[in-house]
Amino acid sequence: MNMLKVDLEKCNKDGICAAICPMDLLQLDPQRGPEFRRGISFLCNGCGHCVASCPVGALDNPKSPLSRHTPIPSGFAPDPQLWEVILRSRRSIRRYAEEPVPRDKMLKLLDIAHYAPSGHNSQGISYLVVEGRENIDRLRAIVIEWMQNLFDTQPEVANRYHMPAIIRAHAKGEDRILRGAPAIVVAHASKSLLPATTSTILALEYAELYAPALGLGTCWAGYAQYCASEYPAFAEFLKIPSDRTITGILMVGRSLYRYYRLPPRNRLDATWFGEKPARAAK
Ligand SMILES: Cc1cc2nc3c(=O)[nH]c(=O)nc-3n(C[C@H](O)[C@H](O)[C@H](O)COP(=O)(O)O)c2cc1C
Numbered sequence: 001m002n003m004l005k006v007d008l009e010k011c012n013k014d015g016i017c018a019a020i021c022p023m024d025l026l027q028l029d030p031q032r033g034p035e036f037r038r039g040i041s042f043l044c045n046g047c048g049h050c051v052a053s054c055p056v057g058a059l060d061n062p063k064s065p066l067s068r069h070t071p072i073p074s075g076f077a078p079d080p081q082l083w084e085v086i087l088r089s090r091r092s093i094r095r096y097a098e099e100p101v102p103r104d105k106m107l108k109l110l111d112i113a114h115y116a117p118s119g120h121n122s123q124g125i126s127y128l129v130v131e132g133r134e135n136i137d138r139l140r141a142i143v144i145e146w147m148q149n150l151f152d153t154q155p156e157v158a159n160r161y162h163m164p165a166i167i168r169a170h171a172k173g174e175d176r177i178l179r180g181a182p183a184i185v186v187a188h189a190s191k192s193l194l195p196a197t198t199s200t201i202l203a204l205e206y207a208e209l210y211a212p213a214l215g216l217g218t219c220w221a222g223y224a225q226y227c228a229s230e231y232p233a234f235a236e237f238l239k240i241p242s243d244r245t246i247t248g249i250l251m252v253g254r255s256l257y258r259y260y261r262l263p264p265r266n267r268l269d270a271t272w273f274g275e276k277p278a279r280a281a282k
Contacts, residue, residue, distance in 0.1 A: 119195025
């Protein structure tokens with residue numbers, strides 16, 4: 001049975017839907033229009049390329065229903081200059097206002113995050129929001145406990161990642177782990193989800209890039225993430241089920257400061273295969 005619904009009055013049989021399907025699952029019948037090739041509709045991962053690319057909106061796929069697709073305004077074209085500023089002005093925020101992150105803003109941020117690409121469109125990333133000084137301080141204390149253990153057992157590793165200084169700062173009441181952020185987003189996924197880590201990185205980066213539009217700033221919590229992957233107490237405190245794993249952690253809050261300049265980076269290193277590298281510009 002053809003799972004696809006085709007509005008034959010609208011369908012112009014241009015075959016775009018079949019050509020664009022990443023798994024080559026569709027074929028174009030001259031009378032019936034697009035349909036799944038026999039016996040393989042179960043392979044459809046619901047990415048929605050077929051529905052989204054139909055210029056006349058003739059195609060509906062229950063795995064990515066037309067009714068849930070948002071039309072893109074006609075003539076929309078991303079502005080390169082604007083996008084350069086958006087991408088290059090994103091900074092890691094380490095000084096936060098104390099006020100909590102309003103829940104509607106947090107939900108919007110995570111909503112955007114969950115549109116990021118994911119391996120085989122598996123999605124499957126869940127987000128646990130941790131708020132409240134007491135909870136966040138407890139997490140920070142767990143990270144310090146883990147750092148101290150690491151320093152006692154593998155001092156060379158702890159030193160490589162500057163952990164003694166972080167432990168000393170903690171003793172003085174300074175938070176160099178979660179940076180006093182009023183909210184922490186903990187992404188988690190099933191241990192059996194193969195692309196979970198990469199999918200999480202992309203999703204949290206969507207959140208990072210979108211955050212300034214909501215008046216928010218973010219920072220990757222690499223130390224907390226490292227701890228979560230090595231020290232069970234972290235996931236236990238958060239009551240993450242044992243069949244799931246923490247795949248990424250992001251601090252979120254309103255930045256106390258703003259930035260006026262886009263930073264430089266190291267010189268771009270890009271070459272074309274088979275060609276001599278161009279001499280670096282001075
Ligand atoms: C995977 C990853 C983990 C990070 N972990 C931390 C962290 O634990 N603490 C912190 O202050 N910054 C952390 N950062 C932020 C980087 O230090 C920052 O991206 C880098 O210095 C460049 O600065 P910018 O993000 O402001 O452009 C992390 C960044 C990434 C990508």
